[in-house]
Amino acid sequence: MTATGTRTGRRMLGVHAAAVYGFFYAPILLLVVFSFSGDRLVGQWGGFTLDWYREFLDNEQLTAFHDGAIWTSLKVAAVSTVVSVVLGTLAALSLERFRFRGQRVFDALLYLPIIIPDVTMGIMMLIFFSEAITFADTYLGFEFAKGLQTIIISHIAFNISFVSVVVRARLAGMDDRLEEAAMDLYATRWQTFTHVTFPQILPGILGGALLALTLSLDDVVVTQFSAGPGATTLPVFVFSLIRKGVTPMINAVSVVMLVASLVLIAMMLLADGLRAEADETA
Amino acid sequence: MTAIDIPEADRVTLEFEALAQRQARRRGFLLALPAWIYLIVFFAVPFGIVVVYSFATRTSRGGVALSDWNLASYERLGEELVRNVLIRSLGLALLTTVICLVVAYPFAYFMTTLSARVRNLMLVFVMIPFWTNFLVRNYAWRLILAEDGPWNTTAEAFGIDTVIDWIIDLPGWIAPDFLVGWLVDVPEPLFTKLAVILGLVYSFLPFMILPLYASIERIDGALLEASRDLYANARQSFVRVLLPLSMPGVVAGSILVFVPSLGAYVTPDILGGGKEVLLGSYIVTQFGTARNFPFGASLSVVLMVVMLTATIGYFRSGGRNL
Numbered sequence: 041m042t043a044t045g046t047r048t049g050r051r052m053l054g055v056h057a058a059a060v061y062g063f064f065y066a067p068i069l070l071l072v073v074f075s076f077s078g079d080r081l082v083g084q085w086g087g088f089t090l091d092w093y094r095e096f097l098d099n100e101q102l103t104a105f106h107d108g109a110i111w112t113s114l115k116v117a118a119v120s121t122v123v124s125v126v127l128g129t130l131a132a133l134s135l136e137r138f139r140f141r142g143q144r145v146f147d148a149l150l151y152l153p154i155i156i157p158d159v160t161m162g163i164m165m166l167i168f169f170s171e172a173i174t175f176a177d178t179y180l181g182f183e184f185a186k187g188l189q190t191i192i193i194s195h196i197a198f199n200i201s202f203v204s205v206v207v208r209a210r211l212a213g214m215d216d217r218l219e220e221a222a223m224d225l226y227a228t229r230w231q232t233f234t235h236v237t238f239p240q241i242l243p244g245i246l247g248g249a250l251l252a253l254t255l256s257l258d259d260v261v262v263t264q265f266s267a268g269p270g271a272t273t274l275p276v277f278v279f280s281l282i283r284k285g286v287t288p289m290i291n292a293v294s295v296v297m298l299v300a301s302l303v304l305i306a307m308m309l310l311a312d313g314l315r316a317e318a319d320e321t322a
Numbered sequence: 323m324t325a326i327d328i329p330e331a332d333r334v335t336l337e338f339e340a341l342a343q344r345q346a347r348r349r350g351f352l353l354a355l356p357a358w359i360y361l362i363v364f365f366a367v368p369f370g371i372v373v374v375y376s377f378a379t380r381t382s383r384g385g386v387a388l389s390d391w392n393l394a395s396y397e398r399l400g401e402e403l404v405r406n407v408l409i410r411s412l413g414l415a416l417l418t419t420v421i422c423l424v425v426a427y428p429f430a431y432f433m434t435t436l437s438a439r440v441r442n443l444m445l446v447f448v449m450i451p452f453w454t455n456f457l458v459r460n461y462a463w464r465l466i467l468a469e470d471g472p473w474n475t476t477a478e479a480f481g482i483d484t485v486i487d488w489i490i491d492l493p494g495w496i497a498p499d500f501l502v503g504w505l506v507d508v509p510e511p512l513f514t515k516l517a518v519i520l521g522l523v524y525s526f527l528p529f530m531i532l533p534l535y536a537s538i539e540r541i542d543g544a545l546l547e548a549s550r551d552l553y554a555n556a557r558q559s560f561v562r563v564l565l566p567l568s569m570p571g572v573v574a575g576s577i578l579v580f581v582p583s584l585g586a587y588v589t590p591d592i593l594g595g596g597k598e599v600l601l602g603s604y605i606v607t608q609f610g611t612a613r614n615f616p617f618g619a620s621l622s623v624v625l626m627v628v629m630l631t632a633t634i635g636y637f638r639s640g641g642r643n644l
Contacts, residue, residue, distance in 0.1 A: 056429060067463055067466055067524070084468075127356050197360070278461075297455045
C-alpha cells in the first residue's frame with residue numbers, strides 16, 4: 041500500500057491513531073500511578089505511598105511460600121508450560137512433516153481449545169472433574185479432589201494447541217531441503233532432528249513456551265472452574281477480591297501482574313529477534 | 323510388456339518405497355499420539371460430557387439424572403427471560419464488533435501508509451496491550467470509572483451532565499430513545515452496559531486491528547490510485563475498491579471480536595457488576611446458585627455452535643492466511 045489522500049485526511053488519520061494509542065495505554069498508566077496513591081478510595085490521589093505494596097507483601101494468602109496464590113500460579117505455569125511444549129512440539133512435527141491416518145481430525149481437535157470461549161471450556165472441565173472424581177471413587181477405588189493437579193491438567197489442555205500453532209508456523213517457514221540434505225549425507229533421523237530441525241525450530245519453541253506461560257499466568261475462567269478450595273492462582277484470587285470490593289491493595293497486585301506480563305512480552309520480542317537472526321544466517 | 327510385468331529390481335524399489343511410506347505414516351502417528359491421547363481424554367471427553375448433560379434431567383435436589391433423555395433444556399431457550407439474555411448478549415457482542423471495526427479500520431489503513439520501520443513499531447505497541455494480563459486491563463477500567471475517579475472528575479470538569487441533559491431534551495428525531503438510553507449513563511458509567519461495552523472494546527480491539535492490517539497491507543496501492551485517476555472520489559474508491567479488497571480482514575476481525583465478546587464473563591462481571599446478565603455469566607449461574615446443570619450445558623452447546631459456525635466462516639473467508 042502506498043499513501044493516497046489529502047493532507048488533512050492524513051492528519052486526521054494520525055490524530056485518530058494517537059487517540060487509539062491513548063485509549064490503549066492511558067488506563068494502564070493510570071493504574072500504575074494510582075497504585076502509589078495514599079488515598080483509601082481507589083482512583084483518587086492522596087499523596088505518594090508504598091503502603092499498598094507493603095500490604096500486598098504481607099498478605100499471606102498471596103505471598104506465602106508454597107501455598108500462596110503467587111506460588112500456585114508459578115507452579116501451574118511452569119509445569120503446564122513444560123508438558124504442553126513437549127506435547128505441542130511433537131504434534132506440530134507430526135502435522136507438518138508427516139501424513140498419517142486421522143490427521144485432519146487431529147488437526148481440527150487441536151484447533152478447538154484455541155477458539156472455544158473460556159466459559160465453555162471452564163464448564164467442560166468443571167463437569168468433567170466432578171464426573172471423574174465420582175468415577176475414580178466408585179470404580180477405581182481411589183480418591184482425589186480438585187486442586188493444583190486439576191488446574192494444571194486444564195492449562196495443559198489449552199496450551200498444547202497454542203504451542204503447536206506457533207511451532208507449526210515456524211516449521212512451515214523452514215526450508216525442508218535442509219533436512220533432506222542432512223539425510224542424503226547419511227545422518228540418521230535422530231541426528232537430522234537434533235542437528236538440523238531442532239536448532240531451526242528452537243525460536244518457535246521458545247515463542248510457544250512464552251505464549252503458554254503468559255496464557256497460564258493470565259487465565260481466570262478455566263482455572264476458577266478447575267480449582268478446588270485448597271489451591272487458587274493469582275488471577276483467580278484477585279478476581280474474587282475485586283468481586284468483594286475494590287481496595288488500593290488490588291491496584292498494587294495488578295501492577296505486579298502487569299510487570300510480569302511486560303517482562304514476558306519483552307522476552308517474546310527478544311525471541312522474535314532471535315528468530316529473525318536465525319533466518320538471516322540460514 | 324503389461325503393467326503387471328515389472329522387473330525384479332523395480333518391484334523391490336516399489337516395495338521398499340511402500341514400506342518407507344508406511345513407516346513414515348506410523349512415525350507421524352506416534353509423534354502425534356501423546357497430544358492425541360491428552361486432548362481426547364481432557365478435551366474431547368469433557369466436551370462430549372457437556373453435550374450429553376444438555377439432554378439430561380435436573381433432579382429436584384439440583385443434581386443430574388443421566389436417564390430420561392429429553393430436549394427440555396433446549397426448549398427453555400424459547401422462554402422470554404432466556405431469550406432476553408440471548409438477545410442482549412448478541413446485541414452487545416454485535417455492537418462491540420461494530421465499534422471495534424469503525425475504530426480499527428482507519429487505524430489499520432493509516433499503518434499501511436507508513437514506512438516499514440514505523441509500521442513494525444506501531445504493531446509492537448498494538449501487541450503489548452494484547453499480551454498484557456486480561457484481568458488487569460479490565461480492572462484498570464474499574465479504577466478509572468470508580469466513584470469520584472478520573473472519569474467522573476473529568477466529566478464533571480467539562481460539564482458533561484449539562485451537555486447530556488441538553489441532548490436528552492432534544493426532540494426524538496434528533497436524539498432517538500436508544501441513543502438517550504446510552505447517553506444517560508455517560509456521567510457515571512460503572513455497572514452499566516456502557517462500561518461493559520467499553521471494557522469489551524478495550525479488551526478485543528487488537529483482535530480487529532491485526533487481521534485488518536494484514537489484509538489491507540496486502541492490497542496493491544496502484545488499484546486505489548487507478549480508481550482516483552479514473553475520477554472516483556475518496557468515498558467511491560473506499561466503497562468500491564478498498565473495502566471489498568479488505569473484506570477477508572473485516573470478516574476475520576469481526577469473528578475474532580464477536581466470539582469472545584459473546585462468551586465474555588470477566589468483563590461484564592467486573593465492569594457491569596453482574597447487573598447486565600449476559601450469556602457468559604448466565605451459564606455460570608446455572609452451575610452456581612441456580613444449580614441447573616442440564617440447562618447450563620445446553621446454553622454452553624448453543625455458544626459452541628455459534629463459535630463453530632463463526633470459525634468455519636473464518637476459514638472460508640481465508641482466515642488461515644491472515
